[in-house]
Amino acid sequence: MQCLEVKGIEKVFGGLKAVSELDFSVEAGSVYAVIGPNGAGKTTLFNMLSGAYIPTSGSILFNGVEVAGLSPHKIASFGITRTFQNLQIFWNMTALENVMVGCHLKGSCGIFSALFRLPRMMAEEKHLAAFASEAIAFCNLNDWKHVKANAMPYGILKKLEIARALAAGPRLILLDEPAAGLNDTETAEITGLITQISSQGVTVLLVEHHMGLVMTVADRVLALNYGEKIAEGTPHEIQNNRKVIEAYLGQNS
Amino acid sequence: MKRAVFFFSGGLLLALGVCFPDNYYLTVTGVAILFNAVLAIALNMLLGFAGQISLGHAAFFGIGAYSSGISSVHFHANPLVGIACGVVFSAVLSYSIARPIFRLKGHYLAMATLGLGLILNVLMVQAGKWTGGPDGLSGISKLSVAGFEVNEDITWYWLMSGFTVFTIWLSLNLEDSRTGRALRAIHDSEVAAKSLGVDTSEAKAQVFMVSAALSSLAGSLFAHERGFISPDSFSFFFSIELVTMVIFGGMGSTYGAFIGAALLTALPELLTKFEDLEVMFYGAILMGTMIFMPNGIAAPFGTMATKLCTKILRREVNDAMS
Numbered sequence: 385m386q387c388l389e390v391k392g393i394e395k396v397f398g399g400l401k402a403v404s405e406l407d408f409s410v411e412a413g414s415v416y417a418v419i420g421p422n423g424a425g426k427t428t429l430f431n432m433l434s435g436a437y438i439p440t441s442g443s444i445l446f447n448g449v450e451v452a453g454l455s456p457h458k459i460a461s462f463g464i465t466r467t468f469q470n471l472q473i474f475w476n477m478t479a480l481e482n483v484m485v486g487c488h489l490k491g492s493c494g495i496f497s498a499l500f501r502l503p504r505m506m507a508e509e510k511h512l513a514a515f516a517s518e519a520i521a522f523c524n525l526n527d528w529k530h531v532k533a534n535a536m537p538y539g540i541l542k543k544l545e546i547a548r549a550l551a552a553g554p555r556l557i558l559l560d561e562p563a564a565g566l567n568d569t570e571t572a573e574i575t576g577l578i579t580q581i582s583s584q585g586v587t588v589l590l591v592e593h594h595m596g597l598v599m600t601v602a603d604r605v606l607a608l609n610y611g612e613k614i615a616e617g618t619p620h621e622i623q624n625n626r627k628v629i630e631a632y633l634g635q636n637s
Numbered sequence: 638m639k640r641a642v643f644f645f646s647g648g649l650l651l652a653l654g655v656c657f658p659d660n661y662y663l664t665v666t667g668v669a670i671l672f673n674a675v676l677a678i679a680l681n682m683l684l685g686f687a688g689q690i691s692l693g694h695a696a697f698f699g700i701g702a703y704s705s706g707i708s709s710v711h712f713h714a715n716p717l718v719g720i721a722c723g724v725v726f727s728a729v730l731s732y733s734i735a736r737p738i739f740r741l742k743g744h745y746l747a748m749a750t751l752g753l754g755l756i757l758n759v760l761m762v763q764a765g766k767w768t769g770g771p772d773g774l775s776g777i778s779k780l781s782v783a784g785f786e787v788n789e790d791i792t793w794y795w796l797m798s799g800f801t802v803f804t805i806w807l808s809l810n811l812e813d814s815r816t817g818r819a820l821r822a823i824h825d826s827e828v829a830a831k832s833l834g835v836d837t838s839e840a841k842a843q844v845f846m847v848s849a850a851l852s853s854l855a856g857s858l859f860a861h862e863r864g865f866i867s868p869d870s871f872s873f874f875f876s877i878e879l880v881t882m883v884i885f886g887g888m889g890s891t892y893g894a895f896i897g898a899a900l901l902t903a904l905p906e907l908l909t910k911f912e913d914l915e916v917m918f919y920g921a922i923l924m925g926t927m928i929f930m931p932n933g934i935a936a937p938f939g940t941m942a943t944k945l946c947t948k949i950l951r952r953e954v955n956d957a958m959s
Contacts, residue, residue, distance in 0.1 A: 472832075477818070548829075
């Protein structure tokens with residue numbers, strides 16, 4: 385079954401086609417990687433999938449529902465959450481609080497029950513904390529649970545973003561360069577984490593420059609260059625694809 | 638921990654009132670401090686938690702004051718009517734204009750809220766038939782509810798202490814809740830908050846409404862306490878003062894807003910002995926605080942408390958492990 389079907393999606397910024405006429409589909413439960421040189425349109429694609437940008441044209445079907453052009457919080461409520469290439473952490477909150485924001489959709493208490501601390505809200509609060517703790521344990525962040533985000537090292541913050549996105553209970557998680565700037569040990573850890581996420585039945589869509597990671601975890605790979613699809617296939621096929629090699633290393637290699 | 642400070646501050650207000658019921662500073666400056674504290678805490682919900690500036694907040698204070706003033710002077714209505722009208726009007730107005738206004742960010746948002754404050758202030762001046770224009774509105778009745786009259790200075794102190802503690806309670810509750818976390822998330826990264834399913838424009842509109850309603854309630858009480866109001870009390874300058882209190886005390890902290898309001902209200906009183914140089918000292922203190930304590934005057938206490946808590950937590954973890 386297809387979890388995500390992207391058809392003819394396009395994003396134009398004042399005459400510049402950041403993504404043009406892109407089609408691909410992602411099998412439910414698989415790990416799908418998007419690669420390409422800087423400026424290839426990977427993050428633009430993610431921003432359209434998560435609702436941050438409205439596509440100029442084209443359609444995005446998520447489990448058969450059209451989500452293109454919906455607002456980000458609406459898309460999140462359908463079960464798509466994401467992490468960010470440049471960290472978008474809630475700096476003044478602890479790890480637990482960060483992840484509890486991820487659980488936002490699991491709660492329903494509004495501002496009045498919050499102001500008056502109604503019993504309903506207290507019960508929900510416990511419930512959310514339990515959910516968040518689960519996501520924190522899953523990402524191996526227990527030691528950092530009550531530490532403020534502004535006191536955490538970079539590698540931990542990368543994992544915290546994943547935990548936060550997972551806490552929403554997504555069916556599709558978009559990881560934007562989860563291993564960017566990490567050392568080998570940390571990258572290995574992220575690789576393991578992605579495999580674990582996938583084994584939980586969550587579909588993973590991944591943008592990454594670290595080829596080792598992509599080749600290990602991805603079931604299928606999409607290669608972009610200048611906003612266009614240049615190849616799609618299994619990691620092995622992509623590794624040996626001429627166009628991909630040219631895009632990365634130049635024409636004469 | 639925050640709860641402990643809550644009971645401490647409540648107890649402190651109580652003790653002060655019991656010990657010095659006839660003290661001028663407590664019943665006059667003290668009450669002025671409490672009014673500003675409520676306003677600063679209400680503004681902090683918007684500015685400190687959600688990170689959205691409002692340079693027109695004095696206007697909501699004014700809506701409450703004029704709503705009570707007009708219903709008292711022109712209609713001889715029960716004070717509760719004026720209070721309710723002000724709160725409802727402020728809430729409806731703030732909620733309905735929140736969506737277009739809070740789509741703006743940073744300087745643009747500051748401009749828009751500034752405009753809002755100016756418009757409402759001009760209305761207070763121009764609707765002279767009802768508001769008394771620039772001369773103000775006098776003869777507002779004393780606050781009396783169900784036969785109980787608030788007329789002595791110390792009674793006002795008690796009433797405002799109660800209101801302040803109530804506002805602190807609301808603010809602390811909000812901070813540690815699903816909605817409060819969503820607001821603080823908007824402060825740090827609005828894109829991330831949205832991507833996790835937070836309806837950010839709705840959240841901002843709601844907190845703006847709560848903040849405006851609380852300010853309006855304070856305004857109503859202010860009108861009854863003074864018996865006289867004029868547009869000057871609700872001008873742009875007072876909006877700026879409120880923002881200064883929140884930032885001076887420490888943005889995002891309920892107690893910070895309280896301390897900021899207390900210090901900046903009391904400071905002019907303390908500086909009167911410098912006469913002509915008073916304003917200079919006032920400015921110098923503001924600048925010095927911001928340079929050496931950019932997170933506000935309450936922040937070092939907060940850091941100390943957090944360190945203490947972490948230490949206790951660590952000890953518990955260690956005990957549990959061994």
